[in-house]
Amino acid sequence: MNQPHGGNVVDRTLDPEARQEAVAEAETLPRLVIDSSRAADIRNIACGVYSPCTGFLGEDDLEAVVTTSRLSTRIPWTIPIICDVSEAGLYEVGATVALYTEDRPQPLALLHLEEIYEWDKARTVQAVFGTVDGGHPGVARMMARGDYLLAGPIDLIDDDRGPFAAINLRPAQTRKIFAERGWQTIAAFQTRNVPHAGHEHIQKSVLRMVGGLLIQPVIGHKKPGDFTDEAIVAAYQTLVENYFPPGRVLLSVLPTDMHYAGPNEAIHHAIMRKNFGCTHMIVGRDHAGVGSYYRPEEAIARFADFPDLGIAPLPMREELWFCRRCRGIVSARTCSHPPDDRIEFSGTTIRQMIQEGTAPPAEIMRPEVYDAVQSVSHIFVS
Numbered sequence: 064m065n066q067p068h069g070g071n072v073v074d075r076t077l078d079p080e081a082r083q084e085a086v087a088e089a090e091t092l093p094r095l096v097i098d099s100s101r102a103a104d105i106r107n108i109a110c111g112v113y114s115p116c117t118g119f120l121g122e123d124d125l126e127a128v129v130t131t132s133r134l135s136t137r138i139p140w141t142i143p144i145i146c147d148v149s150e151a152g153l154y155e156v157g158a159t160v161a162l163y164t165e166d167r168p169q170p171l172a173l174l175h176l177e178e179i180y181e182w183d184k185a186r187t188v189q190a191v192f193g194t195v196d197g198g199h200p201g202v203a204r205m206m207a208r209g210d211y212l213l214a215g216p217i218d219l220i221d222d223d224r225g226p227f228a229a230i231n232l233r234p235a236q237t238r239k240i241f242a243e244r245g246w247q248t249i250a251a252f253q254t255r256n257v258p259h260a261g262h263e264h265i266q267k268s269v270l271r272m273v274g275g276l277l278i279q280p281v282i283g284h285k286k287p288g289d290f291t292d293e294a295i296v297a298a299y300q301t302l303v304e305n306y307f308p309p310g311r312v313l314l315s316v317l318p319t320d321m322h323y324a325g326p327n328e329a330i331h332h333a334i335m336r337k338n339f340g341c342t343h344m345i346v347g348r349d350h351a352g353v354g355s356y357y358r359p360e361e362a363i364a365r366f367a368d369f370p371d372l373g374i375a376p377l378p379m380r381e382e383l384w385f386c387r388r389c390r391g392i393v394s395a396r397t398c399s400h401p402p403d404d405r406i407e408f409s410g411t412t413i414r415q416m417i418q419e420g421t422a423p424p425a426e427i428m429r430p431e432v433y434d435a436v437q438s439v440s441h442i443f444v445s
Contacts, residue, residue, distance in 0.1 A: 064241055064249070065342045065374060068334050069115025069138055072234050076109045076219045085220045089161035089170035093154055095213075096163050097146070097171070103283055103318045104144055105162065105172045107335075109219035110233040112317070114338045118216035119146040122180045125212070129190040132327070132368070139334065139369045141327035142191060147209035151179050154213065162217075170220050177215035184208070192324050192356070199356055200286045201322040225318060227282060227296055232315040237277065238340040244310055246274035250343040250377060251336035253350070255281045255321055257290050257298035257417075257436050259428045261383045261408040263306065264392040269345060269377060276312045277341055278303065284320040285444050286353070288414070292316075293439040301435040315339075325350070325357035326365035330372070337374040346376045383408060385426040417442060 077085055097105075107113045115138060120128070125143055127135040134140045154160055160174040184206055188195050192202050224231040232240075241249055250273045252266055270276050280295045296316065303314050317335065322328050328351035333344045350362035363378040381394035385406040389398050406426050416423050422433045436442060 064238060064247065064340045065337050067111065067114045067234070067338050068373065069136075071114065072111035072238075072338060073108065073114040073117055074111060074235075075117055075217055076222055081218075082220050085173055085218065086170060088159075089173065089220070092159055092161040092173070094161050094163060095148070095154075095174070096165055099164065100284055100320050101146055101162075102164050102171055103320065104146075105217055105219060106222070107319060108144065108217055109172070109222070110235070111338055112234060112319070112335050113144055114234070116144055118174070118177075119212070119214045120144055121178045121214040122182075122212075125182060125187070129187055132190075132330070139330065139372050141334075142322060142324060142331040143187060145182075145208075146174070146213045148211050148213060149209040151181070151211040154179060160213070167221065167223075172220055173218045174213060175215045175217070176213055178213070180212055180214070181210055182212050184210075191322070191327055193326075194356055196356070198354070199323065200353060201324055204284075204322075225282070227292070227316045230296070230300075230315050231282075231318065232313075234338045234340065237313065237315060240313060241275065241340050244275060248273040248343065249275050249277055249341045250345055251277045251279055251333075251339070251341040252345050253279060253281065253332045253336070254295065254299075255285060255289060256410065257295055257428075258302050258432060259408050259413060259423070260385065260392060260426060263302065263429075264383060265345060265379055266312075267307075269343075270307075270311055272377075273343060275310075277336065277339060278312060278314050279317045279336070279339075281321055282316040282318045286321070286323070287444050289321075289444045290414075290436075291439065291441050291444055294436045294442045297435040297439050298432045301431050302429065305431055306429065321351065323351060323353035323356075325352045326362045329362035329376075330365055330369060333366070333372060333374045333376065337372075341374060343375045343377050345379060347379050348382070414443070 123135045132141045158176050161170045162172045188202050188205050197203050250269045282292045336344050346363050348359050366376045386393045386398045387404045388400045
């Protein structure tokens, strides 16, 4: 099994006794209310998804990420994990800050404040996204953040796992499961969509080469028009239960935002999956992309910049479709039949059909998967 990024799985979750003390202490501390995205980051720090990070990035680490796509220790890192505020004077370096979310009365975590600093948002955005175009959803969200950053290690108090708690597994848990199942090579499949037949074809093709497959939908902020968390989870639970052999696939959600940062986010996704114990990650032609901001296969090419990443990409370069004459899923390498024989895996068409309540052809999507998607109350992010 793969070693964690930086060597160890970080654990910043307080034990029950320390948690009670922290709850009482929080009442006496400066208070900061954070949004759901920062809350997800805190939980990912605490349980080791973001290993080796033990807290929000300080100025040296952020500068290193912006200029080198690495932490100040030279470990590969491409997406800054930061906590922003609008005013710098509300908190003091050396203090402990109690972090709360808007929807829960108990504190989420303690932040041991080591730095308060101003950051160059435009420069950071350019480095992360390769553009400062406000039409890019990730750019717009980052530019809207506060002008100052708080940095320091965190201690997690409230380890709530959300609505998908049963399949919201931590790195320590997935590593234990992989070991129990005897998986020595594990491929991760990152997704923010409901599965169509092309996805299933890729997953099963990879399963022929590795010991096991971790299917890990991203649960968190997505852009309008994307599938909701509920739709994605319902679809994958149905697919895995009915069409994969027992003991070869593990379905577990990953609560984190989609940044749509293309190549840099592909590296970030690989680092997280490395921490879960994966040895490989499936990387698509437009992994974590949006619009036309990134070139085809740019995310795949980005892995060449990190020979020390410690997790291998499994590039999926070919466009797939269903060929009526071949009666199966093919690519340009395996089929010479004309376009008239093709049924394309068009995400736009699939979304439109689902929105209209029309089941896609069985060659495109399993009927059970379509039924599972239609069973949830909200299918698309509004």
